[in-house]
Amino acid sequence: MDRIRIVGGAELNGTIPISGAKNATLPLMIASLLTDETLVLDNVPHLADVMLLKRILGNHGVDCMVQGKRAGQNGSSGETIELSARDIVDTVAPYELVSKMRASFWVIGPLIARMGEARVSLPGGCAIGTRPVDLFIMALRDLGAEIDIDGGYVVARAPKGLTGARIQFPKVTVGATHVAMMAAALARGETTIENAAREPEVLDLASCLLKMGARISGAGTSTIRITGVDRLTGARHSVMPDRIETGTYAFAVAMAGGDVLLEGASAETLQAPLDLLGEVGAEVTATNEGIRIRRNGSGLNAVDVTTAPFPGFPTDLQAQLMALVCHARGASRIRETIFENRFMHVQELARLGADIHLDGQMATVHGVDRLKGAEVMATDLRASMSLVIAGLAAEGETVVNRVYHLDRGFERIEQKLGNCGATVERISG
């Protein structure tokens, strides 16, 4: 199993190209199931989750071709992939595949809408929380699907097609908003999604669906209106920049000090974290090329943060923020409201000397002057990067084990950080 070795203490200076967003790429790839024509996606990041989804879609009969250069060979631009679901050969998404990645459950939306049936394995629990699928089932039932749970599978049927409806989510859910939007795009009549997720990735999916001929308004707000169409067509769409990768490297620069341009990053999708970086003591400037982050010798300030759906502070940056404030003056409070078990990085950060007290969903972090390198274990995707960030400022050597978590959502971190002066290397095996 690969490990990442970091020698702390160096400032970061230079440019980090921001990749296409993992959490936009996944639903965009899944949207290819909605049409028998080709969907071309540009700026696709080279990530383990993307590779896995190619396999999952392949199982349904989607032909996936990769064009052009691999990410890394051409600055910040990722791969171009062509997805063609001309013939859907199987409407079953099996346990072996769905259990590896929760987002693959989302195929249920396009499959039921286009094929009138789907049998998709329950994704099951995941390390960061129980993550049920009740709201997906609610939305699909609202659209007229009959749903049963059978042998660990969600079995959805709509032999006469789906019908537009009013879907009112009792809580904000990104995944069920994506699924409801995709399913409603091919339903008969009007659908209104209330309390929809406002995450920029929902807007990116809607933009692509519009290019495919869908009729959608209001994406990016909490009310989305969709008028169903008989069929969707092929289209070409470029994946939005990854706001979580952007935030992660911004926190890394704030931690290590230095001056870095996050090339291609978009400030509008990241206002809450960027405001917070200002509070912590970093200088943030949005430029035409991206976002520039600077911090010179000055110390870091403690903060009080609660995670929330967009436009609030994202849960996907909570672990990275925690690493940063391990070095702040005074006590920071971080409250996690989205997932009930997203504090597994706490005990790993403690190995580096962090002083963190957990009380339910609230973590209190007392800043320490000095972190010291140690061997640590990545527990989930974003938690892995919090350990890398802490390692950048720790004295001596930090080794992060179980890097496969990190490879699911961050590409070429050794190269991206290494080019800015950090000592970060992958140890294979």
Ligand code: EPZ
């Ligand atoms: C998406 O997950 C992201 N994944 C997550 O990113 C992100 O943390 C999360 O949204 C919140 O922003 C992708 O986009 C691929 P939710 P998703 O449905 O859609 C509850 C990362 O690190 N809920 O918005 O699965 C759920 O348990 C990942 O890249 C129900 O109760 O999250 C949670 O408490 C991890 N019933 C809350 O809603 C349901 O049927 C929000 O989850 C569905 C969700």
